[in-house]
Amino acid sequence: MAKEGVTTVSLFWRIFALNAVVLGTATALLLWAPVTVSVPVVLTEAVILLGGLAVMLVANAALLRLGLAPLERLTRLMTTVDLLRPGQRLPARGGGEVEELIRTFNAMLERLEQERAASSARILLAQEAERRRIAQELHDEVGQSMTAVLLALKRAADQAGDPLAGELRQAQEITRESLDEVRRLVRRLRPDVLDDLGLVSALTSLTHTFATHTGLRITRRFADDLPALAPETELVLYRVAQESLTNAARHAGAERITVALDRGGDSVVLAVTDDGSGMPAPCEGAGIRGMRERALLIGGTLDISPAPSAGVRVRLTAPVTRKQH
Structure with a gap:
């Protein structure tokens, strides 16, 4: 929306005005300058005309570059914006439709960053809850079952003779290492x-x-x-x-x-x-x-x-x- 008391000029009329200024200046120079065009055109007249055309083109390009600079900045921001690096905004300058476009884009970024932050919070909280649940199950179910197996292997090894006792103690050691690994996983999932x-x-x-x-x-x-x-x-x-x-x-x-x-x-x-x-x-x-x-x-x-x-x-x-x- 336009600010109260400020007259906005559309992008079309601004570009039209820029071109009108350039063409009007060129026409005035042709009318008041002591330059005539012969038939056929002589070399000096051709040089003057081509030089005037070059000046008009350069002036027109410079004015258009100045008028469209805010759009170029907006385009660069659109191609590089990252919602994980919030706060990237453009100053709402340029007047008319350009200023309104920049203001709308900034508002959209603000909304997207808020929505991204909210959705990320929900995802991360759900992830931590799932980690807590898995860690609890590993501790209560797998950990306790492996502890029971470890104790059973110890009793069997104490009662068995060689060489079975050696094999049972080897299985006991493997089970103990697996239990330690489960405990490490539990600590990583939920410290x-x-x-x-x-x-x-x-x-x-x-x-x-x-x-x-x-x-x-x-x-x-x-x-x-x-x-x-x-x-x-x-x-x-x-x-x-x-x-x-x-x-x-x-x-x-x-x-x-x-x-x-x-x-x-x-x-x-x-x-x-x-x-x-x-x-x-x-x-x-x-x-x-x-x-x-x-x-x-x-x-x-x-x-x-x-x-x-x-x-x-x-x-x-x-x-x-x-x-x-």
Whole structure:
């Protein structure tokens, strides 16, 4: 809608006016300039006419470029906009239909970002609920069944003679390793330590377990004055750290990783830095986009950039939201 008291001019009439100005200027020059056209046309007259045509074309192109510049900016934004990087807007300038088009596009982006954030929140919450359910079933059903099998194998091995006792103890060891793997899966699906002891303890446990199973050297640096956070914020920070560690081990070929948790004003900053081979700028898979969606869920920002020396640094800035009592 046009603003009150402002007369809007359509794009058609603006282009028409630009061309009219150029043609009118050319006509005035032809009328008042001391230039005549002979028959046949002599060389100097042809040069003057062609020069005037060139000037008209250049002036017309420059004025049209100026008038259509807002549309070009809008086109560039349309081709590069990413809903996982919210806040990309164009200033509503240009007048008339162009200004209205830019304003409408900005409103559409706002609506799409809100809808995307809402749908991502529902998906992520459903995903966490499903992970919790699977972890509970693994712990209650599979874990207990394997524990019972382990105990039965132990009793059978104690009562059996050689060589059967040796085979039973070997089966017992395989079952114990499988039970440990099930427990690791349960912790990855739903870290109970996060609910029981908080974010710092959960990240400490995560990095220790990760270093043990991958052989990577992981350095932890956690600030002492971290504020209390809402459960969903702690969960997002934990999942981003988990995904960052996995990416560094699987894709970057890293040897050393630093996990830092600091306070910056009214926010908490998680930084995971590796010394791997780095990541091409356009290369963002499902894992990284998943981290961006989680960051949006809590109103945070995720930045992935080259590390100061080598490798990649993943930096999540999460606003402080107090725990609900």
